[in-house]
Amino acid sequence: MSSLREIEKTLTSIWMERQPVESAQSLNCLLETEEFDADGARLYARLIGYGHTDVLTSIYPYCAQLLGNNWEKVVKKYVQVFPPDHFHLNSSARRFPQFVAEHCADLLEKRPYLTELADYEWLEMELLEVDTTISVTERTPLSNPQAFVSLGPKLNPTLSVRTYEYPIQTIVDLLDEGKGTRKKFAPERSHIAMYRDPFSHKVRIVELDDNAQVLLSEAAASSYADLAKRCVELNPNRNPESAITDVIELIEQFHEINLFVGERKVG
Amino acid sequence: MPDFLDTKKRLPNLGIGLGLRRELAAETLESKNRIDWLELVPENYMGLGGACRERLESARNEFPLVTHGINLSIGSTDDLNSEYLSKLKKLLDLIDAPWFSDHLCFTSCDGIYMHDLLPLPRSKEAINLIAEKVKRVQEIIGRPFLLENISYYMNVPGSEMNDSQFLAEVLEKADCGLLLDVNNVYVNSLNHNFDPYHYLDQIPLERTVQIHVAGHKQGSEYVIDTHGSAVIEPVFELLQYVLERVEAKGVMLERDQNFPEFEEILAEVDRIRKISDAANEVRRSGSAPRAASTLKHYERKAAPLGRKDSAEVKHARVLSA
Ligand SMILES: [Fe+2]
Numbered sequence: 001m002s003s004l005r006e007i008e009k010t011l012t013s014i015w016m017e018r019q020p021v022e023s024a025q026s027l028n029c030l031l032e033t034e035e036f037d038a039d040g041a042r043l044y045a046r047l048i049g050y051g052h053t054d055v056l057t058s059i060y061p062y063c064a065q066l067l068g069n070n071w072e073k074v075v076k077k078y079v080q081v082f083p084p085d086h087f088h089l090n091s092s093a094r095r096f097p098q099f100v101a102e103h104c105a106d107l108l109e110k111r112p113y114l115t116e117l118a119d120y121e122w123l124e125m126e127l128l129e130v131d132t133t134i135s136v137t138e139r140t141p142l143s144n145p146q147a148f149v150s151l152g153p154k155l156n157p158t159l160s161v162r163t164y165e166y167p168i169q170t171i172v173d174l175l176d177e178g179k180g181t182r183k184k185f186a187p188e189r190s191h192i193a194m195y196r197d198p199f200s201h202k203v204r205i206v207e208l209d210d211n212a213q214v215l216l217s218e219a220a221a222s223s224y225a226d227l228a229k230r231c232v233e234l235n236p237n238r239n240p241e242s243a244i245t246d247v248i249e250l251i252e253q254f255h256e257i258n259l260f261v262g263e264r265k266v267g
Numbered sequence: 268m269p270d271f272l273d274t275k276k277r278l279p280n281l282g283i284g285l286g287l288r289r290e291l292a293a294e295t296l297e298s299k300n301r302i303d304w305l306e307l308v309p310e311n312y313m314g315l316g317g318a319c320r321e322r323l324e325s326a327r328n329e330f331p332l333v334t335h336g337i338n339l340s341i342g343s344t345d346d347l348n349s350e351y352l353s354k355l356k357k358l359l360d361l362i363d364a365p366w367f368s369d370h371l372c373f374t375s376c377d378g379i380y381m382h383d384l385l386p387l388p389r390s391k392e393a394i395n396l397i398a399e400k401v402k403r404v405q406e407i408i409g410r411p412f413l414l415e416n417i418s419y420y421m422n423v424p425g426s427e428m429n430d431s432q433f434l435a436e437v438l439e440k441a442d443c444g445l446l447l448d449v450n451n452v453y454v455n456s457l458n459h460n461f462d463p464y465h466y467l468d469q470i471p472l473e474r475t476v477q478i479h480v481a482g483h484k485q486g487s488e489y490v491i492d493t494h495g496s497a498v499i500e501p502v503f504e505l506l507q508y509v510l511e512r513v514e515a516k517g518v519m520l521e522r523d524q525n526f527p528e529f530e531e532i533l534a535e536v537d538r539i540r541k542i543s544d545a546a547n548e549v550r551r552s553g554s555a556p557r558a559a560s561t562l563k564h565y566e567r568k569a570a571p572l573g574r575k576d577s578a579e580v581k582h583a584r585v586l587s588a
Contacts, residue, residue: 003392004387004388007425008343008373009377011376037422043420044383084379084382085379088315130317131314131315201321
């Protein structure tokens with residue numbers, strides 16, 4: 001191994017806290033009389049460590065809030081298991097949900113929803129930055145019966161729908177109020193839709209009930225009429241007319257909040 | 268004449284610029300009357316959409332742009348990252364940058380990115396490696412490339428020469444341009460106890476295409492390159508010294524944190540412009556004086572080097588925008 005390679009590998013290993021500073025004294029390039037700048041190496045290790053904690057905290061503020069004093073230790077362990085492998089700074093945090101799922105049994109015992117919370121936070125980050133152009137196009141009013149049958153919604157291309165085993169949005173709302181860090185949450189299936197707003201570029205999150213989740217998952221391939229029909233099917237005990245009124249209202253809302261960004265011809 | 272000096276002659280004169288930062292973007296974009304051009308960190312825009320893309324579009328409609336990268340990792344013994352280079356090229360082509368730059372350092376090893384500007388052993392081996400990589404980068408990107416002198420806080424083992432020799436040999440062998448950070452020269456001169464003017468006299472200043480001016484902070488033991496305070500007189504004096512001797516195609520202020528009122532930033536940009544105009548005049552008239560007394564600039568404020576406290580160290584990083 002060339003000495004440059006050896007030096008870079010050794011320094012990286014020390015700076016990433018994978019080997020102790022003292023081990024550098026065995027570097028071949030060090031003259032017998034030369035002393036390794038251990039203080040300098042520790043300083044860089046600290047700098048790099050702060051960097052990791054900063055990035056992870058900015059992307060996973062809820063996980064950080066929940067774990068409190070434990071957070072820095074968890075970040076350290078994460079970096080050991082999944083060292084940053086990409087030139088995009090934020091990308092170094094992308095495997096945190098996987099890390100929680102695979103390496104944090106102790107944390108999950110107390111907070112079994114932590115993997116899902118981490119997934120929620122990473123998804124938000126991902127959608128904020130994803131290089132997708134969202135074009136919003138004109139639409140025909142649903143009151144036009146012909147349009148109702150021949151047109152369907154165009155989905156916001158950044159849309160992601162998640163089904164969680166825990167009420168993640170409720171947990172997030174509580175944490176926003178500064179509560180919930182000690183609370184136990186029972187499993188309770190929940191659905192959320194997350195997407196980027198084409199105008200503000202902010203990520204929007206919508207909680208969906210079971211029916212809305214089904215309708216949204218089928219929306220890309222359906223006409224408005226198909227969605228209305230499906231809504232009636234999903235609510236066999238309800239008056240079909242009021243089910244249709246509901247679905248029309250839902251569709252209008254989705255357009256209003258740019259979850260739907262226009263219309264497409266069907267068939 | 269080395270090829271790069273020929274190239275430099277053909278580069279446009281951009282004037283006085285500012286680093287594009289998310290927090291200052293709105294005011295920056297409205298200050299075309301006092302800022303000539305902008306520098307952006309490519310990693311904050313490469314392959315990203317949403318607000319980043321919108322900011323880039325607005326900036327490119329209003330200003331000439333150049334990039335100043337973090338993660339080319341030119342000194343790494345790892346191969347060049349082809350994904351990085353292709354995304355960088357795409358961005359540079361989009362903004363039609365007259366040149367682009369990165370740091371004389373390494374940021375990655377064995378595929379691990381440390382997201383910090385890390386000092387290299389100042390060795391022949393490093394010079395040869397960097398020269399070869401710079402040539403390949405310039406070939407792939409097809410635009411003039413500059414390397415910046417970094418600030419550093421550690422003596423790296425395996426060093427065979429001093430900082431100015433190392434920088435000079437890299438620039439000559441790679442035949443690329445210099446992004447001279449006069450604040451880094453000043454900070455390093457304090458931390459590592461050398462004369463900044465002597466340093467400037469030892470490097471091929473004629474390769475300077477761009478100059479960074481920034482503020483720093485006196486930590487408890489080290490002076491830290493924070494980009495978070497006002498520029499001090501000795502740094503302005505170094506700027507003047509350089510511009511009285513060589514032409515730079517762009518001078519800019521780096522301000523990355525601890526933001527004051529925007530007017531204060533603009534006042535610093537004005538000050539840089541004033542110094543540049545005066546120094547350019549001196550250079551053109553051929554009457555550049557030597558530095559009168561240099562020693563006063565590098566007297567150490569505190570004896571032995573030690574560590575700074577965490578908050579200050581943390582802000583030495585300049586990755587976010
Ligand atoms: Fe700089």
